Amino acid sequence: MRFQTGFILLTSAAMLAACTNPDGSHNHRTTGTILGTAAGVAIGAGPATGIGTAAGAALGNVVGSAAGALLDRQQKELNAELADTGATVVNTGSILVVTLPESVTFDSGSARLHQDYVDEIAFIARSLRDHPNSIVTVVGHTDNVGSTKYNQGLSERRAAAVANVLTESGVEATRMHSIGMGYHQPVASNDTPGGRAQNRRVEIIITPTV
Structure with a gap:
């Protein structure tokens, strides 16, 4: 067997x-x-x-x-809604990962969302309401500038800020949780300004439950 x-x-x-x-x-x-x-x-x-x-x-x-x-259907909808916003949507075949770069969502070192981007996150919330058969994990990431403690706290606050907007926009809190990863999951080198900018991000991970 x-x-x-x-x-x-x-x-x-x-x-x-x-x-x-x-x-x-x-x-x-x-x-x-x-x-x-x-x-x-x-x-x-x-x-x-x-x-x-x-x-x-x-x-x-x-x-x-x-x-x-x-x-596939939700990716297509999100790509249309988030075009030209700076966000990216990646479909791995088992999850969707919506990445919100710091440059369009937060000021440097801040966990307060840019007001203009609140509307973009509300678009994501609408998609989540339209497709209720999923769970949502909001993950904050930083670069490695500053202490481990500072970056961990910043990543947690940024993830929570995005999750709060999703909840306020009608996504059930029972479907969602937020976590911070600090600088422990970089997607680029922290040795260059461009790499550090890529690492400063919030990811909304959508996992189907069907």
């Missing part, structure tokens, strides 16, 4: 590598289907489930496909 499950997961990984559209973009619905099917097969193959691999595969296929389609 261990060999069977391992083979399924390895085969799925190989299939995922081929899940690209002709233009090079990723086919997230297909990715969701493959991941869901693999998970369903693995679960169905377990001795305690009693549902069998075929039924598990069918269940996982439906769930994975639905999640992939949901992410």
